[in-house]
Amino acid sequence: MSTNNTELTVVAFCCHYCAYAAADLAGSMRLQYPANVRIIRTPCTGRLEVEYFLKAFEHGADGVLIAGCEEGSCHFKEGNLIAKRRVSYARQYLKESGLEPERLRMVNVSSAMARQLTDHIKDMVETVRKLGPSPLHRATSLTQQEIRS
Amino acid sequence: MIVAERKSIPELLDILAGHKNVLVLGCGTCVTVCLAGGEREVSIIASALRIASRTRGLGLNISELTIERQCDNIFIEQAAEAIEKADAVLSLGCGAGVQAIAERFGKKPVYAGLNTKFLGILEERGVWTEKCAACGSCVLHEYGGICPVTRCAKHMLNGPCGGSREDRCEVRPDRACAWQLIYQRLKNIDQLERLNKIELPKEWDSSLSGGPRVIIRQDHRI
Numbered sequence: 001m002s003t004n005n006t007e008l009t010v011v012a013f014c015c016h017y018c019a020y021a022a023a024d025l026a027g028s029m030r031l032q033y034p035a036n037v038r039i040i041r042t043p044c045t046g047r048l049e050v051e052y053f054l055k056a057f058e059h060g061a062d063g064v065l066i067a068g069c070e071e072g073s074c075h076f077k078e079g080n081l082i083a084k085r086r087v088s089y090a091r092q093y094l095k096e097s098g099l100e101p102e103r104l105r106m107v108n109v110s111s112a113m114a115r116q117l118t119d120h121i122k123d124m125v126e127t128v129r130k131l132g133p134s135p136l137h138r139a140t141s142l143t144q145q146e147i148r149s
Numbered sequence: 150m151i152v153a154e155r156k157s158i159p160e161l162l163d164i165l166a167g168h169k170n171v172l173v174l175g176c177g178t179c180v181t182v183c184l185a186g187g188e189r190e191v192s193i194i195a196s197a198l199r200i201a202s203r204t205r206g207l208g209l210n211i212s213e214l215t216i217e218r219q220c221d222n223i224f225i226e227q228a229a230e231a232i233e234k235a236d237a238v239l240s241l242g243c244g245a246g247v248q249a250i251a252e253r254f255g256k257k258p259v260y261a262g263l264n265t266k267f268l269g270i271l272e273e274r275g276v277w278t279e280k281c282a283a284c285g286s287c288v289l290h291e292y293g294g295i296c297p298v299t300r301c302a303k304h305m306l307n308g309p310c311g312g313s314r315e316d317r318c319e320v321r322p323d324r325a326c327a328w329q330l331i332y333q334r335l336k337n338i339d340q341l342e343r344l345n346k347i348e349l350p351k352e353w354d355s356s357l358s359g360g361p362r363v364i365i366r367q368d369h370r371i
Contacts (some may be wrong), residue, residue: 051189093197096158098204112304117281 008128010063011056012039012121015046017075019067021111033118034125037065044068046079047104053090053104057136063128066106069119073110078115080108100131150270151243152277153186155261158197162207164260165198165239169208173198173262174228174237174250175215176242181318183277185263188243194241194262219246221317226251232257238336285355285362291343293334298351306348 016018020041026033043049045068056064066087068080084106091101105127107120156164165171173195181187194365195213202209203290215288219242232238232250237258240247244265251259267279282299288306289296298304309328312319316329335341355362 020199022347049189051192051196054193054200058199061342093193094200097197097201136200 002111008036008062008125008133009059009060010034010121010125010128012037012065012066012067013042013045013052013126014039015045015068015075015080016041018069018073018084018113019107019117020108022109022114022117023135025111026114029114031114031118033121036125036128042144044074044076044077044079045083046074046081048083048086050086050090050093053087054090057094057103057134058082058101060134060137062131062134062137063103063105063124064103065124067120068106068108070108070110076094100126102127103131103134150182150268151245151265152183152267152269152279152364153180153243153265155185155190155194155263156261158194158201161194161198161239161262162201162205164262165209168235168237170210170212170236171198171239172212172214172228172231172237173231173239174219174241174262175213176240176246177217178220178256180221180241180243180246180263181215182271185242191215194239196282205218219243220249222253230255250331260315283357284351284353285357286352288348288351291346291348292331293338293340295327295331295334297327297331300325300330302327306351308343 014023020039023039037107045066048066054063066083068083069075071080073138074080085105087106091104094101094104105124175181175188175191176188176286177187191213195211195350198209198211199224201207204212211237212231213229214254216224216228219240219244233256235257237260238250238254238259239262240250241262243248243263244261247259247261268281268283269277269279279299283298285297288298297306297308301308302309305328308331309326310319313326313329314322316326318324318326337345359371
């Protein structure tokens, strides 16, 4: 994976009932958002575990965005609230491990909020761009360079 | 069950300094239930250690395994191959589990990845509370099933102390007064007369103050 700023990767876990539908709507509305985002559909953000976020970073993500339903509107009542607490817990792990916690963020949108979702994505990509590539990339690139030399 | 809590990642990195191939070993019993050292926590801590190793350039090679019970030789055997391959073991078992692994693998460094806290129960989702101090001589029958040794901050056998406010402990106002609970419970089961008895000082020789305790059941020995 490249360390070039234009090729940063943000993994977006999108809830099937809101953010994924909002992303679909964004497509229908021809709304533009950065191509850095890799969307993964999830049945509910409450299905996401702390290790999913850490594994995403381990496997090369520069940022991870969790997009769930608006608070109080979860299809499974409180999945998004569970996700919110897990994101907060995972951010603590990131901090302890030497990664900026800002690389992991949760946002809430409804299925009709295509524009807000694209704004959230743009903002997340911009945040990650400012932070630069994940230090894990740099570590990997260094190792590869060392191997080459 | 035994309740434990994780150590921080920087603390674990300090503990593991000097090792390259580390096995993070989970336990499928108490620490799984208290969400500190089961399969999921092994996965999370191993991931966090890998990330930390790469951001700091430590070159750690982390492997993962969870066995049913770390305090039992039969189950430890299942981890033997993985333990032999590793330079060191980071056990996410309780203190007993860590020591059982260390005793079984005499030449392998075995480290505790958790802080073992207490014997307790799951009070509500995400909340564990201490219920037993393992004093070795149970007095629960005298107190309506509520342990003053563990749950009274002053360990009073003849309470209450007089400092409690309403039903709150004066030492920790966020905790219930154990003696208020004892009174209420004895009243509910019509055994309030038990409170008339003056309890003599407790015999502590069955507790840890006499050194590590051993139980031998001759009927089960071979």
